């Protein structure tokens with residue numbers, strides 16, 4: 056755990072999910088699991104977020120929103136897709152308005168499967184994302200030092 | 204004079220650490236109140252370190268300048284206070300600092316940030332009377348506006364100023380951005396304003412804001428201590444105990460109350476200020 060970022064701030068966006076996954080995401084923040092003990096803060100502000108956690112598939116209406124949120128986040132950043140909807144489109148895959156999973160518009164790093172994904176799985180996904188975030192932060196710092 | 208400079212330097216060097224540590228305790232105790240484990244006590248420092256390392260996204264070029272001015276003025280406020288300068292002056296510099304924070308938020312022209320800034324102004328309107336009355340109270344009790352003179356009083360000033368103390372602790376909730384009154388920038392997530400005042404502050408700017416808050420909190424706690432401190436060195440220990448108690452009270456209020464509308468905030472704050480500080484003021488004037 057030594058080399059892991061201690062301060063991952065998380066932005067949760069609900070695509071076209073059925074809300075099942077969202078409830079599980081919020082459950083991860085409740086006293087039972089308490090994600091804040093890992094330093095996780097659930098922020099609503101893309102400019103301050105490190106991890107973009109997305110639930111639900113992408114449709115015609117939210118694809119620009121998702122792209123914009125992603126662009127507003129400062130580097131380094133990590134994207135986690137929670138639930139099969141966000142991974143592939145899930146049960147809604149064949150709907151006329153669904154484009155597919157989150158990776159149809161933005162690069163996704165970590166996929167958390169499940170319908171709905173369980174809080175344990177979500178926290179596990181976030182912990183992996185935190186590791187990746189730290190790796191990118193180190194790379195980012197090395198790059199900055201090289202430029203300086 | 205020499206002692207004043209030592210205190211001032213100590214404040215400038217130590218305040219961010221004390222402030223950050225107090226915030227860490229705050230988050231831990233809050234978590235315990237909600238029956239959670241909570242983050243480590245050093246969490247605020249991890250947060251700031253990360254924020255400083257991230258890519259800087261600048262929404263508006265002047266925002267950084269305005270925030271740094273806010274930071275410098277806030278440090279100056281505390282420095283003047285611990286140097287032992289004029290208390291009125293300290294509070295005026297603090298208000299100037301707050302104005303720069305307002306500008307730093309509106310300059311981005313984001314609706315959330317601007318609305319947060321508007322509310323910040325309303326908050327200032329709510330707490331300023333109590334702040335000014337506190338200065339007047341200290342003058343009436345100790346016969347001087349100078350912090351160094353007030354700290355050398357015969358008796359703890361709280362003996363003369365209980366009403367002022369109540370009013371000041373009441374507005375501390377606003378100044379520390381705690382729950383019933385944290386209308387301008389919420390530390391609890393997902394509110395109607397996103398992050399209010401700080402919505403458009405990314406990475407480095409947010410870190411500056413955070414550190415400034417720590418300086419500010421230590422200064423405010425210093426004012427709380429000024430109520431207690433007197434000639435006797437033992438009073439310093441008592442002052443620290445009272446400060447910790449007040450801080451705990453703020454955390455308790457934060458965790459046990461829901462947010463208020465600004466109209467209610469204004470009404471209640473002014474009522475408390477007028478009743479507690481006003482009555483105390485009249486009594487002081489009658490006695491003297």
Ligand code: SF4
Pocket residue numbers: 071072073074075076077110111137138139140141145146169170171172
């Ligand atoms: S994965 Fe299942 S629970 Fe989650 S949003 Fe999709 S349908 Fe709902």
